[in-house]
Amino acid sequence: MPEVKEIEILIIGGGPAGLSAAAAAADLGASVLVLERDGKPGGQLVKQTHKFFGSKKQYAGDRGYQIGNLLIDRCQNNPKVEVWTDTTALGIYEDGVVTAEGQGKHLKIKPQKTIVATGASEKMIAFPNNDMPGIYGAGAVQTLMNVHGIVPGQRVLMIGAGNIGLIVSYQLMQAGVEVAAIIEAAPAIGGYLVHASKIRRAGVPILTSHTIREAYGQESVEGAIICRLDEQWQPIPGTEQDLKVDVICLAVGLSPLTELCFQAECQMKYVPELSGHVPLRSESLETTRPGLYVAGDVSGVEEASSAMVEGRLAGISAAYSLGYGNEAAAKLQAEALAELSELRSGPAGQKTVQGIKKLMDKEEAAC
Template identity: 85%
Template sequence: MKEIEILVIGGGPAGLSAAAAAADLGASVLLLERDDKPGGQLVKQTHKFFGSKKQYAGDRGYQIGDFLIEQCENNPKVEVWTETTVLGIYEDGVVTAEGQGKHLKINPEKIIVATGASERMITFPNNDLPGIYGAGAVQTLMNVHGIVPGQRVLMIGAGNIGLIVSYQLMQAGVEIAGIIEASPTIGGYLVHASKIRRAGVPILTSHTIIEAYGKDSVEGAIICKLDDKWQPIPGSKQDLKVDVICLAVGLSPLTELCFQADCQMKYVPELSGHVPIRNKYLETTRLGLYVAGDVSGVEEASSAMVEGRLAGICAASSLGHGNDVTPKLQAEALAELSELRAGPAGQKTVKGIMKLMNKGGAAC
């Protein structure tokens, strides 16, 4: 049985930030990551971040990931186990995991769940053909393994992920036949959409895919225009010859462990699905269990890092570490989150969080 003060589950931007913040206050931390390297989505993000210097503006995602990993590796209070998958969080506080070819038991005093999110899929005829990918899978192929998925791509979804991955595909020499978006407006930042349009790639809003076709793999897709009631407009079908269909249709929080740990959950569309109810310090209704990052509601990586830092500070403080500086650090992190969510893009998240706060939560 491994005894530890704070267990962090997930080594993405939120988990790494949580581990570093808690360790900086003097807590002993164990971070578990199921992949062979921490970093989460950051390891495959080659685009530069926006925001302020505090959120590493101007740095590329993989560079930020390397920095966060170094922060943890250089702190003697942090222990990192890679290729380790958490199996369950039980009533007595014991956490079980599979790793190192063994069934592992860990007994932490506090837990921070930072498991991130999974890609959503959509249903349409032949959506199981080879050549149909999630956008995250395409990023992994290209930016981690150096493999292009195909030669001509239809991108479904004009949020930030769809726009960014489309541009990265173009940088790799792949043709983008078009980007379609079911909503009447583009969901991503204008700066990303402008780069795509300047390259001559059409972005078709109020459009959806009807079906994919091909014998052994994708050979094309039928798309159509939608009316203001989201119904196909007769006579608007187009046949696009493509060998890849990439789905960038959103993410869902990976909350299975929170359900299993008996956290009180609530479905909040603005936060992209079922999320654990928590207070402003990110402690859930299961006392001593905190959440941070996309598992608490899908946002940008910048917000995930700040939430991770806040969860790490609160978990460490609850064990008596850094109480002289905790109020100041908490206030700074909360102010930073408010700043990140201040613009139009953040209003949806703010609305979702308010729904959770009205429901209640635990005390930090």
């Protein structure tokens, strides 16, 4: 039988939310263990080379990988934080034990509180030949280029004009890859106009109300047929275009990675505005399973800035529930909630605000 590791707060996921939670909880005096399935913590921040917006509190002006390094340093320099890399959480059980696999061993952990910060996975879309070599998710392309220094191809069709699609398109161009076009099924660009403007100034067309009909090629992608959509989102015959590309990159959204929340029997609810099934939780981010908190994209897909603030709030809340911080913790909770409200106050945050309102609506039945 493997030895059981006892810890005050266990955090599953070492991305922006998980690292922020760890630092916040440890600063209040709690002992923290972070499980990270990759070889290095940081999550999506590791491969983000663009500068962040917002305020200094959300690291405005710093690039994603720089923010990741700052959060890693904060945790590494705090004796209250332990980080296990190359370790994957397997399950959260009725007796409070969490199992994991790491370094070829089966591990058992008994935390007093648990924070799930597992992030999100990329969505795919269906079209003929969507399994051909040369078709990637945008996150995979970022990892290839910004972590491993490998370009995916020579000429790319980007599907999706949200922030991820726009940012990765610009990073492809910076790496010397031609972007043939960005297509977006919606009638308007979903990302920030500052990102779209950079793309357009470089001569790349952004085609709204367009979709992909099919990919084609012999052994890998050689091209794609795209077409225009009508107001009912149906293809308009005769509007097809043939784009010669060797890469098709999908930036069509993310889905919260909530398998552990389902397995832990948290009460869940499908909320489209939050990108899928998410756990019901209190203002302090505690789920319907007492002592289990969520933070970041697992609680509803947003920007990394919001994930870091949610992580901080979950870390403070978990530590406060163990008796750390007292009045100081209550004040920090209020500050984090105010910061989240401010982040979500603009047009880009309205979808999240609507989603949270639906989530909290007692009238609607949960799944």
